[in-house]
Amino acid sequence: MPSPKAKNPGRGSPVLGGVNGRYEFMSLTKPPPLLLQRQGSDPTTARLRVSESPTRRRGSSSSTGSASGQAPPEEDGIRLNPSFVRVALSSLLAIDLWMSKRLGVCACEDSSWGSVRPLMKLIEISGHGIPWLAGAVYCLYKSDSAAGQEVMLNLLMGLLLDLLLVGIVKAVVRRRRPSHNRMDMFATFSVDRYSFPSGHATRAAMCGRFLLAHLVLAAPLRVLVLLWAGLVGLSRVMLGRHNVTDVMFGFWMGYCQYNLVEMLWLSPQTLQGLLGQLA
Numbered sequence: 001m002p003s004p005k006a007k008n009p010g011r012g013s014p015v016l017g018g019v020n021g022r023y024e025f026m027s028l029t030k031p032p033p034l035l036l037q038r039q040g041s042d043p044t045t046a047r048l049r050v051s052e053s054p055t056r057r058r059g060s061s062s063s064t065g066s067a068s069g070q071a072p073p074e075e076d077g078i079r080l081n082p083s084f085v086r087v088a089l090s091s092l093l094a095i096d097l098w099m100s101k102r103l104g105v106c107a108c109e110d111s112s113w114g115s116v117r118p119l120m121k122l123i124e125i126s127g128h129g130i131p132w133l134a135g136a137v138y139c140l141y142k143s144d145s146a147a148g149q150e151v152m153l154n155l156l157m158g159l160l161l162d163l164l165l166v167g168i169v170k171a172v173v174r175r176r177r178p179s180h181n182r183m184d185m186f187a188t189f190s191v192d193r194y195s196f197p198s199g200h201a202t203r204a205a206m207c208g209r210f211l212l213a214h215l216v217l218a219a220p221l222r223v224l225v226l227l228w229a230g231l232v233g234l235s236r237v238m239l240g241r242h243n244v245t246d247v248m249f250g251f252w253m254g255y256c257q258y259n260l261v262e263m264l265w266l267s268p269q270t271l272q273g274l275l276g277q278l279a
C-alpha cells in the first residue's frame, strides 16, 4: 500500500514540502524549493505560484530574489525591527504609566500627599499661560527703554508660539490625561483635555531659558529659575495632570522652542517694518 507521503509527491502543505519523496519543514516566508525546481518544466505554473508566495505578496521589490529561492537576508531583520520597537515602546509606556500613577501623590485631597496639593496648585499657576502673557504685556507697556520693549515683545511672541505649537501637538497626539487626574485647572483650551506634551513644562523650559539669557543674571536667582522650572514639571506629575513622558517631552520641546524664538528674534527694525506694513 502506497504511503500517504508518496500519494501526492508534488503537493506539500504550506508548511511541509515534498521533494523527492522526502518531506521537509519549509519556511512560510520563502518560496518552496519544489516550486522552484518545477520552474524549468512548467514556467507558467511556476510563475503563477511564485507570484502567490507570501514573500511576493508582502510587496518585496526583489522579484529575482524570490524567484531564485533566495529571500533577501535583510528581510527578517526589517520585519523584526518594528516588533522590537513596538515591544520597547509599550514597555516604556507601561513604566511611564506605573511611575506616573505612583508619583501622582497630590492628585486629590485624600491622596497620600493631599495636604501639599494647594502648594502644587500654586506652582501650577506660576507656570500657567495667563500670568505669563499678562506679565509680558504689562512689562512691555511699562518698559521705557527700547531694549526692554524688544525683550518683552519677543517673550510675548515666544509665549504665543508655545501655545500654538503645544496646541498642535496635543491635537495630533491626543493622549488622554492620567485617569487619576481631576480636571480642575482654570482657563484651559479645548486641546488641554489632552496631556502630551505638558504645556506647563514647555513654558517652564522656554521661559526659563529666556529668563537666563536675557533677564536674570545674578547667580542665586539663576538657580531659583532652574529650581522653579524643575518644580513646575514635578508638580504636573504629582498633581496627576500628566505622565512622566509628557513632562519630559515638554521640557525638551520648550528647550527647542527657545531656539526658535532666538531664530525668529524680532528686532526693533523688524517690528517697525511690520508695523509700517500694517499701517
Ligand SMILES: CC(C)=CCC/C(C)=C/COP(=O)(O)O
Residues within 6 Å of the ligand: 128, 129, 130, 133, 163, 185, 186, 187, 188, 189, 192, 194, 195, 197, 198, 199, 200, 201, 236, 241
Ligand atoms: C488659557 C491660556 C492662555 C493658556 C492655557 C494654559 C494651560 C492650562 C495649559 C495646559 O498645561 P498642561 O498641558 O501642562 O496641563
